[in-house]
Amino acid sequence: xxxxxxxxxxxxxxxxxxxxxxxxxxxxxxxxxxxxxxxxxxxxxxxxxxxxxxxxxxxxxxxxxxxxxxxxxxxxxxxxxxxxxxxxxxxxxxxxxxxxxxxxxxxxxxxxxxxxxxxxxxxxxxxxxxxxxxxxxxxxxxxxxxxxxxxxxxxxx
Numbered sequence: 001x002x003x004x005x006x007x008x009x010x011x012x013x014x015x016x017x018x019x020x021x022x023x024x025x026x027x028x029x030x031x032x033x034x035x036x037x038x039x040x041x042x043x044x045x046x047x048x049x050x051x052x053x054x055x056x057x058x059x060x061x062x063x064x065x066x067x068x069x070x071x072x073x074x075x076x077x078x079x080x081x082x083x084x085x086x087x088x089x090x091x092x093x094x095x096x097x098x099x100x101x102x103x104x105x106x107x108x109x110x111x112x113x114x115x116x117x118x119x120x121x122x123x124x125x126x127x128x129x130x131x132x133x134x135x136x137x138x139x140x141x142x143x144x145x146x147x148x149x150x151x152x153x154x155x156x157x
Contacts, residue, residue, distance in 0.1 A: 004058035009141060011051035015098070016134030018044030019127045022101065026124040029116055034109040041102035041127070048095040048134075055091070067148050074151025079144050087140040094133060101127050 018040050025037035071080040104123050105112070112120040 002058060002062055004054050004062070005141075005145070008051050008055040008058060009138060011047045011054060012134055013138060015044045015047030015051060016131050016138070018047060019098065019101070019130040019134070022105075022127040023124055023131060026112070026120050026127065029112050029120045031110070031113055034105060034112050038102065038105040038109060041098065041105050044130075045095060045098045045102050048098050052091065052095055059088075070151045071144070071147040074147060074154055076147040076150055079147025083140050083143045083147075087137055087144070090133065091137055094130065094137070097126065097130050097133075101130065 021040045022037045022044070025033040025040070029037075068080055068084075071077060101123055104119075108119065112123065
């Protein structure tokens with residue numbers, strides 16, 4: 001397995017966990033929790049962009065050149081045709097959703113404490129969506145890797 005896959009997955013999962021942390025902080029927002037959530041969201045944005053960059057670089061230098069053809073020729077060609085295509089398109093907007101959460105926290109932090117029912121709950125739901133979507137994408141990565149491994153096993157056996 002290529003080391004970039006590990007970096008890509010690691011950055012993405014840590015970014016997802018950062019947004020889980022944001023969710024936890026916003027369950028009952030206080031000034032201190034909103035400040036902490038703002039810092040953690042900023043860190044999560046950075047991690048998701050790092051995942052984006054490492055995944056994109058791997059895709060352009062390795063996946064597109066060799067792995068894609070291997071998967072398409074193997075027993076599970078849908079691992080690329082469906083899963084990779086969905087993963088690519090969903091992952092394209094994930095860091096930007098993260099920027100929205102961070103931006104709202106940064107701009108409207110005190111308003112989140114004052115309006116716990118509406119604004120804070122909305123940001124909490126968006127952060128939870130980022131967390132869930134990130135781990136859904138990680139699962140898609142597993143299916144794609146399984147498609148590649150099964151193709152290799154088929155050619156070896």
